[in-house]
Structure formats: structure tokens, C-alpha cells
Amino acid sequence: MLLDLRGRSAHGDRAFRWIAIGAGALVLLILGMVALVMVDRARPVLGEMGLSFFSSKRWSSADGMYGALPFLWGTLFTAAIAVAIAVPVSLGVALFVTQVAPRWLKKPMVYVIDLLAVVPSVVFGLWGVLVLSQHFGLGRSFLTAGIILGIMITPIITSLSREVIETTPPSEKEAALALGATRWEMIRASVLPHSKGGLVGAVMLGLGRAMGETIAAALVIGSALGQVTVNPFASGNSMPAVIANEWGEADDMHKSALIALAVTLFVITIAVNLIATAIVQRSMRHSRGKST
Amino acid sequence: MIVGPLLDLRGKPSWRGARNIAMQVIMGLAVIAILIPLVAVVWSVVSRGAGVVLHAFPEFFTAEIPVVSRRAGPGMGPAILGTLLVTGGATLIAVPLGILGAVYLHEYGGTSAFAKLVRFLATVMTGVPSIVMGLFVYLTWTMRFGYSAFGGALALACLMLPVVIGSTEQMLRLVPANLREAAYALGASKSRTILTIVLPAALPGIVSGSLLAIARAAGETAPLLFALGAATAYNPNLFAGANTALSLQIFGNATSSFVAAQDRAWGAALTLMLLAFLITLTARLLFTRRS
Amino acid sequence: MIIESATESVKALRPMQRRAAPPLEETAVVFDAESVEVFYGSFRAVRGVTMKIYKNQITAFIGPSGCGKTTMLRAFNRMHDVIPGARVAGKLYYHGVDLYGPDVSATEVRRRIGMVFQKPNPFPKSIYDNIAFGPRVNGVKNTSELDAVVEKSLRSAALWDEVKDRLRHSALGLSGGQQQRLCIARTIAVQPDVVLMDEPCSALDPIATARIEELMRQLKSQFTIVIVTHNMQQAARVSDRTAFFTAELDAKNDQRCGILVEYDATAKIFSNPSDERTENYITGRFG
Numbered sequence: 001m002l003l004d005l006r007g008r009s010a011h012g013d014r015a016f017r018w019i020a021i022g023a024g025a026l027v028l029l030i031l032g033m034v035a036l037v038m039v040d041r042a043r044p045v046l047g048e049m050g051l052s053f054f055s056s057k058r059w060s061s062a063d064g065m066y067g068a069l070p071f072l073w074g075t076l077f078t079a080a081i082a083v084a085i086a087v088p089v090s091l092g093v094a095l096f097v098t099q100v101a102p103r104w105l106k107k108p109m110v111y112v113i114d115l116l117a118v119v120p121s122v123v124f125g126l127w128g129v130l131v132l133s134q135h136f137g138l139g140r141s142f143l144t145a146g147i148i149l150g151i152m153i154t155p156i157i158t159s160l161s162r163e164v165i166e167t168t169p170p171s172e173k174e175a176a177l178a179l180g181a182t183r184w185e186m187i188r189a190s191v192l193p194h195s196k197g198g199l200v201g202a203v204m205l206g207l208g209r210a211m212g213e214t215i216a217a218a219l220v221i222g223s224a225l226g227q228v229t230v231n232p233f234a235s236g237n238s239m240p241a242v243i244a245n246e247w248g249e250a251d252d253m254h255k256s257a258l259i260a261l262a263v264t265l266f267v268i269t270i271a272v273n274l275i276a277t278a279i280v281q282r283s284m285r286h287s288r289g290k291s292t
Numbered sequence: 293m294i295v296g297p298l299l300d301l302r303g304k305p306s307w308r309g310a311r312n313i314a315m316q317v318i319m320g321l322a323v324i325a326i327l328i329p330l331v332a333v334v335w336s337v338v339s340r341g342a343g344v345v346l347h348a349f350p351e352f353f354t355a356e357i358p359v360v361s362r363r364a365g366p367g368m369g370p371a372i373l374g375t376l377l378v379t380g381g382a383t384l385i386a387v388p389l390g391i392l393g394a395v396y397l398h399e400y401g402g403t404s405a406f407a408k409l410v411r412f413l414a415t416v417m418t419g420v421p422s423i424v425m426g427l428f429v430y431l432t433w434t435m436r437f438g439y440s441a442f443g444g445a446l447a448l449a450c451l452m453l454p455v456v457i458g459s460t461e462q463m464l465r466l467v468p469a470n471l472r473e474a475a476y477a478l479g480a481s482k483s484r485t486i487l488t489i490v491l492p493a494a495l496p497g498i499v500s501g502s503l504l505a506i507a508r509a510a511g512e513t514a515p516l517l518f519a520l521g522a523a524t525a526y527n528p529n530l531f532a533g534a535n536t537a538l539s540l541q542i543f544g545n546a547t548s549s550f551v552a553a554q555d556r557a558w559g560a561a562l563t564l565m566l567l568a569f570l571i572t573l574t575a576r577l578l579f580t581r582r583s
Numbered sequence: 584m585i586i587e588s589a590t591e592s593v594k595a596l597r598p599m600q601r602r603a604a605p606p607l608e609e610t611a612v613v614f615d616a617e618s619v620e621v622f623y624g625s626f627r628a629v630r631g632v633t634m635k636i637y638k639n640q641i642t643a644f645i646g647p648s649g650c651g652k653t654t655m656l657r658a659f660n661r662m663h664d665v666i667p668g669a670r671v672a673g674k675l676y677y678h679g680v681d682l683y684g685p686d687v688s689a690t691e692v693r694r695r696i697g698m699v700f701q702k703p704n705p706f707p708k709s710i711y712d713n714i715a716f717g718p719r720v721n722g723v724k725n726t727s728e729l730d731a732v733v734e735k736s737l738r739s740a741a742l743w744d745e746v747k748d749r750l751r752h753s754a755l756g757l758s759g760g761q762q763q764r765l766c767i768a769r770t771i772a773v774q775p776d777v778v779l780m781d782e783p784c785s786a787l788d789p790i791a792t793a794r795i796e797e798l799m800r801q802l803k804s805q806f807t808i809v810i811v812t813h814n815m816q817q818a819a820r821v822s823d824r825t826a827f828f829t830a831e832l833d834a835k836n837d838q839r840c841g842i843l844v845e846y847d848a849t850a851k852i853f854s855n856p857s858d859e860r861t862e863n864y865i866t867g868r869f870g
Contacts, residue, residue, distance in 0.1 A: 003680045005695075007688025016483035020400055023392035024410045027457070030450055031413050034420065034428045041431060092322025100316050109323070111576070116330045118504075118572045120511025122539045123561045126546045127333045130554060151329040158326070182312035205419075212421025214514040215539075219546055240423045244517055247427075259431075262424045273419030402667060470704040474766070476665055478717035478773055479694030488716070493707050 034266070042260035045253060053260060057226050059242075061250070066257035068264065073228045074142065074238040075265070078217060079210040081146025081232065086154045086210075087203055093154075094161035099187055110162075117155035124148050125219035133220055140222035143232035148216045153206035160205060164198030164283070165191055197283025204276035212269045214240035239265045334565075341562025344555045352559055357524040357536070361545065364552035368560050370526045374441060374537040375564070377530055378520070379510045381445030382452055387502050389449075390456025391491070397457065398464040399486055411461075417454035425450045426515035439521030439534040447515035452505045459501025463494040496578050503575035507568045513539035538564040611638040612678075613777060613807045614659060619673035621654050621663065627833075628654045629841040632673075634826060636777075641799060641808045643822035643849065645815055647864070650828040651841020652811045653701075656779050659809065660696035661689040694721060696777040697770035702786050703762035705754035705769075710737075710746050713754045713765060717773035732772050739805075740768035741798055760791025767798065771806065778802065780810040784817065796821050815865065818849065825852040827861045 046053055049066055056067020097109050128148040129140065138144045168191050176186040192199075222235025223245055229236075237245075239261045247258055303309060345352045348366035355367035393410070401407025429447040437443070467490050475485040491498070521534030538560045545557035614636035621629045629651035636642050636659075644652035654663075661682065663669035675682045682692060694717075705713050714733040715723075723729055733750070737743040742764045746757070754765055763783055770778055780799075784792040799808060799821050812818050818825050826846040830839040845858045856862045 003678050005677075005680055005682075005684075005687040005691050007691050010481065010688070013481045013483045016486075017400060020392050020396035023389045024396035024401065024407070026389060027393060027410050027413050027417060027454065030453070031417055031420075033432065034424065037428060037431050038424070089322045089325045092319045093326050096316075096319035096323050100319055112330065113326065114576075115569065115572065116326070118507050118511070118568045119330075119333060120513070120539060120542075120561075120564055120568060122511065122513040122542045122546075123337060123565055124333065126542050126557055126561050127336050129546050130557075131332070131336050151333075154326055182308055184312040184315040185308070187315075208419050212419070212423070214421065214423040215543055219543070240421055240514070243423050243427065244514060247518060259427060262421075262427050265421055266424050269419050269421055270416055274416065277415050468704070470700055470702060471706060472665070473662065473698075473700060474704045474706065474769075475716070475720075476662065476690075477660065477693050477698035477700075478720060478769065479690045480716070480720045481690050484720055489706055 038259055038263045038266065041256060042263045043256075045256040045260045048253075049257075053257075054264075057228060059225055059257075061254040061257075064253055066254075066260070068239070068257075068261055070226050070228050071237050071239045071242050071261060072264070074221060074236040075211050075240070075268075077142050077230070077232075077236070078145040078149055078221065078238055079207055081143060082149035082153055082210040083203060083207050085147060085150030086157050086206055090154050090157035090161055090202075090206075091199070093158045094165055095187060095191070097158075098162055098165045099183065099191065110159075113155050113158050116151075117159070121152060121213060121216045122219075124152055125216035128216060128220040139233065140220050140235055141233050142221065142236050145217045145221040145236075145238070146232065148220055149210040149213055152213060152216060153210050156209055157202050157206040160202035160280070161195075161199055164195045164202060164280070167198070168194045195283070198280050201276045201278075201280030201283065204272055204279065208269045208272040208276060211272065212240060212265065214244050217241045218244045337558065337561045337565055340555070340558035341560075344559035345562055353563070356526060357541065357556075358552075359524050361548060361553040361556075362550040364555070366556075366559075368538065368541060368556065368563060370523060371536045371538045371541045371560060372563065373526055373528060374444075374520065374523075374535045375510060375539070375567070377441040377528070377535065378444040378448060378516065378537055379506060381442060381530055382448035382509055383502070383506050385445060385449035386452035386456055386505070390453050390502070390505075391460050391498060393453070393457040394460035394464060395486055395491075398461050399482070399490065414454040414457045417450075418458065420451075421514075422447075422451055422512055423514040423517075426518050429515065430518035434519050438532070439519065440530070440532050441520065441527070441535040442531045443519030444516040444535070444537065445530070447519055448509045448512060451512065451515060452509050455505040455508070456502055459505070460494070460498050463497035463501060464490065466497065467493045500575040500579035503571050503578070507571035507575070510571065511539060511564060511568050513537075513543050516540055517543075538567075610640065612636070613638050614809075615674075615676040615679075616658075617674040617676075619655070619658060619671065619675050621651070621658055622668075622670045622672065623666070624668040626838060627840050629658075629828075632843045634843060634846050636807065636809060637824070638807050639803055639805075640823040641803050641810060641821055643818035643825045644809065644811045644828060645813070645818045645825060645864075646828035646841075646844075647830065648813065649839060649841070650830045652826075652828045653781050654841065655828070655843075656781055656809060656811050657698075659777070659779055660693045660698055662693075662698065664689045694773055695775050696779060697773065697775035698779040698781065699763070699766050699770055699783045701782040703759055703766050705757070705762050705765055707753065707755055709751045710754045710757070710765065711750040713769050714772045717769060721773060736768040736772040737765075739771055739802065740764045741794065741801075742768055758791070760787050760794060763787060763791070763795060764798065767795070767802075771802070775806065777807045777809065780808065782811050782813060785813065792817070815853075819853050822849045825849040827852060827856075827858075827864060829860055829864070 045066055053066060053068055055069055057069050058065045058067045097106055101109060128144055132138060133140050133144045172190040172194060173186055176189045181189060217238045218241035221238055221241050223237050224235035227234050227236040243258045243261055250258060352366040352368055353372060354369045356370055357367045358365055397407050397411055425447050429443055433446055434443045471489055471493060472485055475489045516537050520536060520540060523534040523536045527533045527535045541560045542557045545553040548554060612635045616632050616634050619632040620627060632655055644656060646652050657663055658671050658675060663671055671683055706716065711733055714736050715729045718729060718732050734743060737746060742761060745761060757765060784795050827844045828841050829844050831842050833840050845852065845856060845861045852861060853865060856865060
């Protein structure tokens with residue numbers, strides 16, 4: 001051979017590649033193990049209770065009855081209140097930041113909203129239990145939990161909505177303005193229709209977060225058993241709150257029941273998140289396709 | 293001679309204009325609505341927490357936690373150490389692995405089927421409720437090896453991993469392809485290019501994204517509930533023995549009927565919030581300064 | 584931008600006629616391409632390129648955009664390897680060794696065949712570390728040795744006097760022209776055999792361009808240079824040999840594919856091309 005163009009040892013290169021692949025595969029491994037371990041541990045109670053685990057209102061470790069309906073209800077009800085509070089505020093803030101606020105005000109506002117996202121959930125819980133429920137006469141109830149969860153998901157929905165709204169091509173906005181539309185008419189005619197899908201996705205991601213939130217709910221929801229009611233001032237309980245509050249004193253079957261709650265929560269939140277992600281990605285792709 | 297304006301281009305009061313203004317006022321009100329809870333929470337924490345912290349400064353940060361919770365007096369030292377241990381441990385596990393995972397996704401996997409699967413599952417993983425991760429770590433780790441800060445670190449690491457992967461992949465996407473080409477054209481191998489050119493170029497963004505994940509993790513409570521056990525004394529051992537954390541102390545004392553315990557909760561909340569804000573602020577400064 | 588009119592380009596061509604390419608038999612062949620084709624997935628970007636590149640000459644690739652000249656250039660140092668789906672077919676020999684042979688390592692190839700890119704792309708590191716990157720990759724650790732390489736490379740790239748007092752400053756603080764000369768210095772710091780240049784002046788102003796062209800003339804005694812340029816005057820000014828590429832519509836799949844139309848001494852290409860398509864392009868009657 002005239003010239004040696006063979007590479008020197010490429011072992012290091014190959015090893016690094018496999019390490020990176022391994023790190024990626026870790027995600028798969030962890031999620032797989034979470035699903036496997038949890039479902040395995042939940043089996044005793046699900047075998048015993050069958051579908052009545054989801055339909056019975058009776059939850060009593062003393063007689064081995066585990067009906068999770070009140071907690072399912074509590075989770076959904078508080079999450080719904082949270083979304084009802086968070087959506088109008090988030091949308092208003094996102095529109096204000098992107099369409100109305102002068103340039104100099106935009107950045108500080110985004111900072112402040114992000115700061116709200118960093119406040120630990122247990123601090124919100126503390127504030128909820130010692131300030132909101134005591135001094136505003138709300139007590140510990142679905143409503144108090146809903147308000148706290150609403151405050152917690154507002155920054156998430158706001159920043160996602162902001163990102164979605166900002167993908168509106170300027171040309172579409174200018175088209176509306178050029179026809180003599182006011183700013184609000186421009187928002188209604190171009191911005192909102194354009195961002196509809198993404199906004200729905202953002203709200204659903206917030207919903208998923210509200211359902212999975214444990215600590216704040218555990219502190220302010222009131223830990224009452226058996227409540228399936230639309231009265232927002234009633235005390236109740238939610239799935240993650242029950243797990244957090246009862247795990248310490250649970251026997252084996254009771255633990256299995258709590259794990260079954262965790263599995264239920266896992267499945268619901270993942271389903272909500274998947275749908276949300278799919279909607280956001282589809283609408284983002286859609287809008288990018290249109291603007292280029 | 294000009295008699296008057298030829299054209300009247302002044303806006304006329306109209307129903308449309310009024311609605312336009314009304315809607316913008318509503319948006320402004322939304323901004324106020326989002327500020328109210330932030331200000332209220334920060335005010336409560338600062339006004340109630342500062343008194344507690346300053347009344348016993350600096351013992352509040354250093355003294356051990358009273359064993360009898362109704363007794364007044366300082367002490368969050370072990371909880372501060374616990375939070376640092378747990379968060380630090382989680383960072384050491386999740387940040388390198390997360391960066392490597394993102395390197396796989398962006399530099400090697402690209403649009404391959406496996407990379408798409410991993411990316412998809414990382415998104416799924418960000419949606420897993422933290423209490424579920426806490427239970428998972430309890431079942432697989434704590435039940436076998438007992439209470440330790442490391443168990444809490446594992447649970448937090450599981451929560452941080454997908455977040456670090458996501459933010460790092462975004463930052464890698466911002467590194468211009470021509471930098472990689474320049475390195476390849478000099479005969480650098482792929483791993484060398486990634487380690488010496490791509491990652492350093494993306495570093496400020498990666499650090500900033502990781503810091504945000506750390507700030508969130510530092511405030512987590514649910515994943516620690518089952519892993520740490522309960523302790524009131526310092527336990528600097530990461531791998532053995534019950535421990536505690538600021539968030540656990542807040543959770544435990546929040547529902548206490550004793551004022552002394554509530555006070556410590558507010559003090560711990562102030563400490564935790566300052567810690568989280570400080571980390572976030574550092575992240576912001578890092579990213580804006582360089583980009 | 585320089586306004587290109589027919590008279591100006593003719594004026595620019597004058598000096599070329601004084602310079603004749605050396606007789607081919609006496610110069611060594613560096614690259615020998617036989618029916619080279621490059622694919623991006625199923626899209627064929629270039630086909631049937633057969634040509635020889637000679638040692639210590641400047642070879643220019645010219646042609647309209649989309650004619651595959653850059654694609655062909657990147658085939659010479661296996662830069663297509665890093666693009667998923669890209670593939671090179673045909674035979675491409677480098678000093679008689681098949682560049683795409685089974686034992687050949689792309690990184691080893693690129694160490695010998697360097698590349699300067701269209702847009703200056705210094706690493707976001709110091710000037711010193713930019714130059715030292717290549718030698719370090721190739722195992723040089725000794726500080727004084729690195730210092731010497733850095734100084735020598737920067738001197739060769741006519742950049743030393745401008746930057747010698749701020750070697751530790753970020754390379755991103757340099758002007759566009761300085762950055763491109765830094766990239767050239769970085770490339771020659773690994774002492775390559777060939778330097779490929781992909782439109783190295785397209786992002787630069789006329790003064791910076793003139794300096795790079797001057798530099799190329801100096802470097803040609805040490806290196807073999809292949810340059811892709813969209814600027815015909817530049818090809819005429821600096822190159823010894825010129826290859827004219829164009830894109831042809833493939834009737835079968837309705838896609839455009841690059842082909843090599845004519846390859847000859849630069850003086851010949853610009854004064855008396857043998858192909859009508861070359862003549863049309865040179866005189867501005869193209870398309």
C-alpha cells in the first residue's frame with residue numbers, strides 16, 4: 001500500500017457511542033420497570049376487588065374493602081376546578097404578554113411568571129393550609145385544593161400558550177390589521193384560530209399536572225373519605241393525597257390498594273399528557289408548514 | 293385657501309373600539325390576577341418566615357430540629373443538609389446521564405426508530421406524577437436497602453432525567469452544524485467532536501436547563517416521603533440512615549396545631565424558596581449573559 | 584457586491600493568458616476520480632465525474648448553483664459520511680488508494696485532506712485553541728510544540744501580526760475576513776496534503792477576498808488546493824485548472840443532476856472553451 005489511511009484505534013469512539021445509547025435506553029428501562037413493578041404490586045387488590053375498585057365508594061382497610069371512586073372523583077373534580085381557574089387567567093396573560101405589552105415589559109413579565117413556576121408545591125400547600133383555608137373561610141375542601149392547584153398550573157399553561165401564540169405568522173396578523181381590524185379583532189381573527197390546537201394541548205398538559213400533584217392537595221383537600229359530591233366546599237380526597245397520607249400506617253393489602261391508586265393515576269396522567277403532546281405537536285407542525 | 297381638513301382620519305368612538313379596549317383591560321386584569329397569588333405567597337412566606345429565621349440567626353440554619361415539635365426554637369440544619377444531599381445526589385446521577393441521553397438522541401439517534409421511541413418515552417416520563425416515582429423507588433430500593441438520602445436522590449433523579457434530556461437536546465439543536473463539520477474536517481472523531489466542540493458550545497444552555505431542573509427538584513416533597521424516613525439530627529451519610537429535607541419538614545409541620553411547629557414550617561419555606569429562586573436566577577443570568 | 588459585466592470579466596481574464604499550466608505528465612496526480620456519483624437518499628446530486636487533480640496546483644470548480652460542485656468537493660474528504668443517507672458511488676483514488684475502500688478511516692482521510700468552509704466557522708474558543716485543536720486531536724500534547732505550530736500556522740495564513748497579542752481572546756471577536764484566515768490557519772496546522780475550499784470568500788468583502796486569494800497563491804507551493812467558487816473572476820485569477828459543472832435535467836425522474844462539462848487549464852477554459860455550454864456560462868449567456 002502506498003499510503004496508510006487506516007484509522008487508529010476507534011475503540012474510544014465506539015465506547016462513547018454505546019455509553020450514549022445506554023443513557024438513552026435508560027429512559028426505556030426506568031419506565032418499563034415503573035410499569036412492571038407497580039402493576040405487579042397492585043395485582044392482589046385488583047384481583048380481590050375487580051372492577052369495583054373503580055366503582056365502589058367504600059374505602060376501609062379494617063374490612064379490606066378498597067373502593068377508589070371518591071378519590072378518582074376528588075382528583076378529577078379538583079383538577080377541573082384548577083383548570084377552570086387557570087385557563088382564563090393563563091390565556092389572558094399569554095395574550096397580554098405577546099400582543100399587548102410593550103417590548104420592554106415583556107421580558108420582566110416572563111421572568112415573574114417563571115418565578116411562580118419555581119415556588120415549591122409544598123410552599124403553596126403551606127400557604128393554602130395556614131392562610132387561604134383559615135383566613136378566607138374556605139376550610140379544607142375541594143375548592144381550596146382546586147384554587148391552589150389552579151395557581152400552580154397557571155404558569156405552566158401560560159408559558160406553553162405563549163409559545164404557541166408566538167408561532168402565529170406576522171403576515172396573518174398584518175392581514176387582519178390591514179383590513180382595519182382593531183387589536184382584539186386581529187386576535188380573534190388570526191391569533192386564536194391559528195393557535196387553537198396548541199392552546200387545547202397546553203391546557204391538557206396543565207390538567208395532567210394538576211391531577212398528579214400530591215403535596216399541595218394532600219395538605220388542603222381535607223382528607224375526608226367517601227365524598228362524591230359536586231359541592232366544592234365539601235372536604236374530600238384525591239388519589240395522590242391518599243397515597244401520601246395513608247402509606248405510613250398501611251398493611252400489605254392496604255399498600256397494594258395504594259399502589260393500585262398510583263397505577264390508576266399513572267395511566268390517567270400519561271393518557272392526558274400523550275393526548276396533549278400529540279395535539280401541541282400537530283398544531284405546531286401545522287403552523288410551521290403554513291408559515292414557510 | 294384651506295378651509296378645513298380634507299380627510300378626517302381621527303378615530304371615532306365606536307362599539308368596536310370600546311370592545312377592543314375592554315378586552316385589553318381584561319387581559320391586563322389577568323396579569324394582575326396571576327400576580328396576586330405570587331405576591332400573597334411570597335409575602336406570607338417572607339413576613340412569617342423572616343421573623344422566625346432572624347429571631348434565631350444563624351442557629352436556624354445550623355441547629356438540629358427539636359425532637360418534640362411543640363417546643364419552640366430554631367433548627368433546620370439537618371433538613372438543609374438533607375435537601376442539599378438529596379438534590380446534589382440527584383444532580384450527580386441525572387445531569388450526566390441526561391446529557392448523554394440527549395447526545396444519543398441528537399448526535400447519534402436522529403430520526404431512527406429507537407431514537408424516536410426514546411424521545412417519545414422521555415416525554416411520557418415528564419408526565420409521571422412525582423408520587424408514583426416515589427413509590428417506585430420505595431418498592432425497588434428502600435424496601436431492600438433501608439432509608440437513606442440516596443433513595444430520595446434516586447427518586448428525584450428519575451424525575452429530573454427526562455427534563456435534562458429534553459432541555460439538553462434543544463440546546464444541542466442550536467449548535468451550528470458547521471462547527472461539527474469544521475472539527476470533522478480536521479480529522480476529529482465523532483466522540484472527540486462531541487466532547488470538545490459540541491458540548492462546550494452548548495454548555496451555557498445545558499447548565500441553565502439543568503439548573504432549572506435542579507431548582508424544581510429541590511422543592512419536591514412527594515418522592516422523598518417514602519425514601520428518607522424521619523430524622524431530626526444531622527446525617528451526612530448519603531447512603532445510610534434516615535434523613536430529612538426542608539420540603540418534608542414543611543409538609544410535616546404545616547398541619548401541626550402547634551405554633552412553634554408552624555413557625556419552623558414558615559422558616560423552612562423561606563429557606564427553600566430562597567434556595568429555589570437563587571438557583572433559578574443563576575440559570576437565567578448564565579443563559580442571558582452568554583446568548 | 585462587484586458588478587459583473589462582460590467587459591470587466593474579459594479584462595479580468597487577460598493576465599491569465601500569460602500563465603500556462605505546467606505540463607501534466609510532470610505533476611503527480613493527487614485525486615483520480617472515475618465515474619463518481621453522489622446520492623442523497625435516492626436523489627442523485629452528481630453523476631459521472633471523471634477527473635484528475637494534480638499536486639501543488641489550484642483547481643477551481645465553477646458552475647451555476649445546484650450543479651453539484653460543492654457536493655463533489657465534499658466527496659474528496661468523505662464529508663458526506665456525516666450526512667445520513669448520503670452515499671458516494673464510483674471510484675475515487677487518493678494517491679492511488681481507494682478513498683472509500685474498506686480499511687480507510689474517514690478521520691484519517693480528513694486529517695490529510697483539510698477543508699475550509701463557505702462561512703467562517705471558528706470554534707467558540709480562543710484563537711490559540713482554534714489552531715491547536717487539530718494538532719491536539721492528532722496527539723500533540725507538548726505545549727512548546729503547540730506554541731510553535733500555532734505561530735507557524737498563523738504566519739502562513741498572514742494573520743500572526745494581527746492577532747499575536749490576543750491569542751487567548753475568543754476567535755469570535757475577529758472580523759469575517761480574519762475569521763476565514765483563522766480557519767485556513769486551523770486547517771493547515773495539521774499539515775494536510777490537500778486543502779479543499781468551499782466558496783471561502785462568498786461571505787467576505789472584496790478587500791478580505793483579495794487577501795485570501797493572495798494567501799492561496801502562497802500556500803499552493805506547500806499544498807494542493809481545490810476551490811469551489813461561484814465567482815468566475817476568482818477562478819480566473821487564482822486557479823491553474825478549472826472544472827466547469829452544470830446541472831442537467833434527468834428526463835427519467837424529472838430531477839436535476841450535476842455533471843462535469845469541461846475540465847482543462849484555466850487559460851483554455853476562459854479563452855477558448857471546447858464546449859458550448861462552458862462558453863455560454865463564461866460569457867454570461869447562461870440560462
